[in-house]
Amino acid sequence: MPVNSHMLVDSKQLPEKATSNAQKQGTAMNGSGLSSAEHQSSSDDDDLPLSQTTRTTDATSHPSRNLKRKKAAYAETSSDDDVPLASSPGKSRTNGKGKVTLPPDTGGESESEAAPKAPRASNGRSSKPPPKKKVKEESDLSGEDDDNKPLAPAKRAPTRKRKVKAESGTDDDTAISKKAPTKSRKKTMKSEEVSEIDTPKPKRAKKTKKEDSEKSPRMAKAKKEKKDEEQEEVFRWWENNPDGNGDDSVKWTTLEHNGVIFPPPYEPLPSNVKMNYNGNSVDLPPEAEEVAGFYAALLETDHARDATFNRNFFEDWKNVMKRFPPRDGTKVTNFEACDFRPMFEHFEGEKAKKKAMTAEEKKAAKKARDEMEAKYTTCLLDGRKEKVGNFRVEPPGLFRGRGDHPKKGTLKFRVRPEDITLNIGKGVPVPVPNMPGHWKAVTHDNTVTWLANWTENINGNHKYVFLAAGSSLKGQSDMQKFEKARELKKHVDRIRENYSQDLRSKVMADRQRATTMYFIDKLALRAGNEKGEDEADTVGCCSLRCEHVTLEAPDFIIFDFLGKDSIRYYNRVQVEPQVFKNIRIFKENKNDDDNLFDRVTTTSLNKHLTNEMKGLTAKVFRTFNASITFQRLLDEEPLEGASLQEKLNAYNTANRKVAILCNHQRSAPKTHDQSMAKMRDKYRSFKYERMKLRHALFNLDSKYKKRAQYKDDESDLDDEWVTEHEESLKAKEIEKAEKKFAKENEKLEEDGKKLHPDSLLQERIEEVEAEFEQLAKERRTGKADAKNRSADKIEEAIDKLTDKIKSFKLQMVDRDAGKEVALGTSKINYLDPRITAAWCQIHDVPIEKIFSKTLITKFPWAMEVESEWKF
CATH class of the missing domain: 3.90.15.10 (Topoisomerase I; Chain A, domain 3)
Incomplete structure (x- = not known):
């Protein structure tokens, strides 16, 4: 099984030393929602004091x-x-x-910000329920969010009614699409990514809408009914209550949900997969084997080369082995003598098997998982269905943290029902956990927005389950946050x-x-x-x-x-x-x-x-x-007459400057250099195509050589690169011919017909080689075959390629400039989304070019702002 599905013995089964770190830590309020990534366990609020004493005081x-x-x-x-x-x-x-x-x-000394420490139970978890008023709402997107303090009502921004419909396709998000001011918005674009114009390909015959409807009228009707039903489910709270939640104390009237999903129990490794100690295999019980597997899965990562990570892991693992020692009597005392390679290779083999699954197998597995999780993905809030953001309980594992965290490598305990407090409405059925056990407590607090909470053992932080990013409660919180920032202008x-x-x-x-x-x-x-x-x-x-x-x-x-x-x-x-x-x-x-x-x-x-x-x-x-x-x-950026890519670059430049101001940095991706090399090759391939078109145009009429726009602009295409590029193209064409030949023979064999002879494949390969020999000759002579195209058609194709080259170069510059800047954090948490929505309307930029589907879902209240709106 993949290591992330492994289960761990809970803290109650471990000796006291295993929980000593958690006992030293005061209970700190963490408003973040649950995520499978360990790094989200740290507090995301700068303004809430942690339960720690101040480092120094005054003189x-x-x-x-x-x-x-x-x-x-x-x-x-x-x-x-x-x-x-x-x-x-x-x-x-x-x-x-x-x-x-x-x-x-x-x-x-001025007022201390340290909060008194909450008493802890013997298992390292807090025995005191979390405070109510300092709970923060935060979606899986959030890196930092505002305080959940009462905010003054804000003036409603003028809105323009547009048709809003829900789109299906993701498990956790319901995307809201809005009508665009121009026809260019009718196409759905991928988020935060500029679509690239590829070399024209042969067009396939398209079926008309009439043909589709005649072929499957029932399907078309079912689709329409589904869209209408989903559209009705969208709760447009910003129209009825533009200032957010009018009552800052009561968040909901009725609340019903199915709790959280616990990960499956640990499955022991096959008997032939064991770690080695001093060259000998060790027979570990499941509880100790699972923890060893957590480390083995990270063997080829930077974590396994970190001294702090290794030290913390080994200490916690030894504590587990004190309770569950190796069955063969082996005493594991030296970390350097441990060899986790056999376990690592087993996990890699399981990953390879998973990747090798057929499309049907993957689809069936996803369907089964979706069906199992379906009832947990939504809740009933005040009688309407709302999506739950983080309904999965984190599996046990090794804490990774961010940066140079002193606790990285520490063991994360299994979370059980006895650790979780549920929050539901009065009189509704109490959900049954999907593993043996009983909830720690069930409350009916309508002044908070969390559905469940527990205390994690690493830092003693409270973990919460909230509604999804696009929910009404989260949307109201976001809108109030930005309205409070706008109020500061006065x-x-x-x-x-x-x-x-x-x-x-x-x-x-x-x-x-x-x-x-x-x-x-x-x-x-x-x-x-x-x-x-x-x-x-x-x-x-x-x-x-x-x-x-x-x-x-x-x-x-x-x-x-x-x-x-x-x-x-x-x-x-x-x-x-x-x-x-x-x-x-x-x-x-x-x-x-x-x-x-x-x-x-x-x-x-x-x-x-x-x-x-x-x-x-x-x-x-x-x-x-x-x-x-x-x-x-x-x-400040003049964009009159600018191309779409120039507008996007201007937007990203502004976003990047704000991210630098807020110190939203990141390490350059490991694949950045490789990605840039591929982009440079693609950039040159566009110029290569334009060079061939220019030569074809000159072959039709030499007078075009005197025009400035058709002069040589491929100086960076040296003969060596062009030769390698053409050889690469030829290899791809030959491979394509071979695959087509094999597929045709498979079809003939299924139909019981005679197979194509190998000589046919050889003829096709020779045709490809002859075509590329002609290309090489054309490049040497500077004259190319127009292939029955008129000069006007070639001129039009050259103009399109020139625009494409210009746009692609801007993409390269933009990607390289942002390699060490995290644009998402400021876009999600610090930049009022209405600024982006209004800017897109003014400059005729599809919102999908800038906001992902998830962000459009997160900020539906901002998508309908007028173009004249200013922060």
Whole structure:
């Protein structure tokens, strides 16, 4: 069986040491929905404090700090007036509602953001139910989402009614298509991918609509009825309730669902497949064998070459073997003596068998799986059917994490019904789990939107099952998030004026807070949370340490730290002189591992922001800056008369700049160089086709050689490449002829007729070779056969190829430019989708060229916005 279907003994069967890591970890709120990928277990919310204590406090809490540390010399010094005092009389400042008197600073530390740790059960899971009000909704798409806090009603954007219909074809998503402003939108395009124009192929005879309907009128009628039925199922909540959920406390009235699907039990390996230890096979019981299989499946990956991953795996595996030791008495104590190769080869063989399945076998397997999962994919919410986003429970395995996570390689326990709390409506049947056991609890809380939750053992985070991305509840949450960011436009000038004044405040806490707001506003930094010793050392603005910030006279600051998901943030920026002075003051008499902002926490910062504008958090600032910057970049680009590919490149360039602003980086794909080489070859093949057409045109009339558009433009096609290209084309044609010959003989054999002689195949091959010999001759002479085509037809074909070459070159430039930038994260979480929808209408770009089917499903409320709409 594939390793991802393996099952693991649950935590209750393991010794205490196996769960010690989980017991050390406080229960942290994680709003992410369940996903089969381990990396989604980390918290996605920048603004929610984790259950960890702060790394450092202010000077009053550190009597042992080295106060005699030598100060750095700078070109300019701060006056006495510029140094904040430990305490200062209260001052007045506007907040948009009059004067607000601020209390004097006491010199102590600001409000701590650390949350008290929840008590843990002996199995490493939290015994305390998760908080209700801080639950975040998040679909499988989400990398980061907003807080689930009550938001002020937003003004409804003008909408234009269009026909919306549901499309089938995916298990988890119901795509919404909308009528396009032009005929070009009638074709469905693949998401985020520009269709390439291939060399014209012989056209096949197409059946008319009349012929189709005459042939299968019942089928056509059934299709129409199905479409009508699906169309009726679409809940257009944005028309009835444009501001989202009017009641911020009650999310639903009735809720009925079938729970979650647990993965199948572990099936032991064949008796002849065993791992080796010191050259000898080891007879492992199923519980220990399964864990060994988790590692064996990753043997050829980078994980198996990571020291931290190997150490954590081996420690947890030894704990399992203490409870379930090898049956032959082998003592496994040395990781280097373990050989998992036989298990790895078995798994690879199973993968190969799966790939070798026929199309019918794969279709039958998928059908059986879909039928088994069908009842879990939807729920009844307030009497209407809605899709569930993540109804599958993660199988056990080895935690991989992101970046340099200290817990990578740790064993993920099996989740059982006893670990899961269900949330359903009162009076509805309680679903029965698809494995032995009873639910931990069944609640009827209509103030939250999750259907089920449990606590995972790696980081002690809560895992949730939510509705799918295109559901009404998720859509309302998304719309409220972007409306809250739009609302910030009305207050941002005042807020900037206030924090600019506080940059010179005599109160240290106020000055530090103003400096963090400056960085969050200007650089779109995440607020950040303090991390525990057993978590990845990632930081945000509030948790920066002195080592992360370097001053460079006269006014440059160099940031160098690991941000979310252990992605490095490096930026050399020019700042205002006062900000430069502040950082210099904050670093004085501190060690490199001391907090730069020792008087500011994420909690205290967000509390202050809420006073500036109701519901404002650092995350809202980040969303606002991303969307407003994106809108500005799109508006600045002149696209009159631009081709479709030029418009798409302009869009992707703007998206890329926002992604860089938000530090949404990624490693270049391993296949990038190979992919670019293929694109370059295809680009040259287009130019080769144009060269042949030019030669044919010149052969008809030499006067075309004098026209500028037909002059030689294939300088990058050297003779060596052209020869290799023609040999490749010839090989493909010969292979095609051989396959056709074999297929014809198979058909003749089935019909009981005489087979074609081999001489016929040889004749066809000789014809192909003669054709390519003629091509080589034409290339040498510069004269090609027009093949009974007129000059006008050839000119038209050359023009089409020229446009295709130009478009394809733009695609190459765009793909290479985005190899290290993750465009999806900003597009999904930070850019208001209405910006894209309006831009597509203005510039006549099919929305399918930019938004995938899944994104169109996720943002149906944005698809009908007017073209005049602006963020």
